Amino acid sequence: MxxxxxTLVDANKLNLSVSKGRWNFDENPYxxxxxxxxxxxxxxxxxxxxxxxxxVNALRGGAYKPCTYPIRDSIGDWKEGLREQGLEFLxxxxxxxxxxxxxxxxxxxxxxxxxxxCIDIIQVGTRNFQNYSLLDELGKxxxxxxxxxxxxxxxxxxxxxxxRILVGGNNKVAICLRGIVGAPSYRHVFPSIRxxxxxxMIPALKELCDIPIxxxxxxxxxxxxxxxxxxxxxxxxxxxxxxxxxxxxxxLSISDADQAITSQTLLNxxxxxx
Ligand code: PEP
Ligand code: MN
Numbered sequence: 001m002x003x004x005x006x007t008l009v010d011a012n013k014l015n016l017s018v019s020k021g022r023w024n025f026d027e028n029p030y031x032x033x034x035x036x037x038x039x040x041x042x043x044x045x046x047x048x049x050x051x052x053x054x055x056v057n058a059l060r061g062g063a064y065k066p067c068t069y070p071i072r073d074s075i076g077d078w079k080e081g082l083r084e085q086g087l088e089f090l091x092x093x094x095x096x097x098x099x100x101x102x103x104x105x106x107x108x109x110x111x112x113x114x115x116x117x118c119i120d121i122i123q124v125g126t127r128n129f130q131n132y133s134l135l136d137e138l139g140k141x142x143x144x145x146x147x148x149x150x151x152x153x154x155x156x157x158x159x160x161x162x163x164r165i166l167v168g169g170n171n172k173v174a175i176c177l178r179g180i181v182g183a184p185s186y187r188h189v190f191p192s193i194r195x196x197x198x199x200x201m202i203p204a205l206k207e208l209c210d211i212p213i214x215x216x217x218x219x220x221x222x223x224x225x226x227x228x229x230x231x232x233x234x235x236x237x238x239x240x241x242x243x244x245x246x247x248x249x250x251x252l253s254i255s256d257a258d259q260a261i262t263s264q265t266l267l268n269x270x271x272x273x274x
């Protein structure tokens with residue numbers, strides 16, 4: 001190990017020691033899939049059953065959605081997500097399908113009895129990756145946290161953010177890698193691409209810690225045609241699972257329509273990686 005890596009490992013002793021008796025997903029690769037946003041009760045329940053049928057391990061769906069433009073991105077009742085009602089729909093989808101739920105919490109005020117009852121794995125979104133008061137609160141819980149990498153984050157910042165949750169006593173942390181800054185090189189030809197995948201971060205983190213790594217090929221490509229290739233690349237590089245956006249009618253998704261894939265495309269990916 002070179003000096004720099006040794007320093008990082010030393011600096012993260014706690015992280016490494018806590019992760020010794022580490023929590024992990026029961027299945028490997030662990031597949032999380034579902035729409036970017038919960039759009040209606042019927043849609044999310046039907047999709048949960050579909051996901052269960054093709055062998056997905058957990059259903060994702062955003063109830064609290066951090067939109068880039070809070071007004072411009074709203075559609076009817078859907079204002080930065082269906083919020084508490086969306087959580088309720090997710091709970092029903094879980095009951096009907098038996099799948100655990102992955103959904104984002106954006107603020108400390110959203111951690112309450114209701115949200116904890118509806119969500120099995122709390123997603124921290126890229127925008128909150130270094131929201132220390134949120135991470136400190138999540139560290140006090142005994143519920144798995146899927147911490148999405150900030151689009152800007154360096155490897156030491158990733159370890160530091162994980163440590164912040166671990167130090168509170170919650171050792172159920174998984175890192176979700178997604179795209180990072182650097183996409184402009186694609187944008188002239190592929191306008192929906194906002195971020196660049198960083199596959200090398202998978203072996204780099206594996207060298208330093210044993211925290212499970214979930215890779216998100218949807219937000220890291222922004223373009224559905226590239227999702228299968230990057231999903232397979234992430235598994236080949238050592239990821240423990242995937243977080244993939246899928247939708248019954250991808251082009252009509254309320255949010256992130258350019259990157260959603262069909263259940264058939266998802267099934268093809270699963271066949272190749274399992
Ligand atoms: C999402 O998973 O839908 C999401 C908002 O992701 P990110 O925080 O990575 O943008
Ligand atoms: Mn999304």
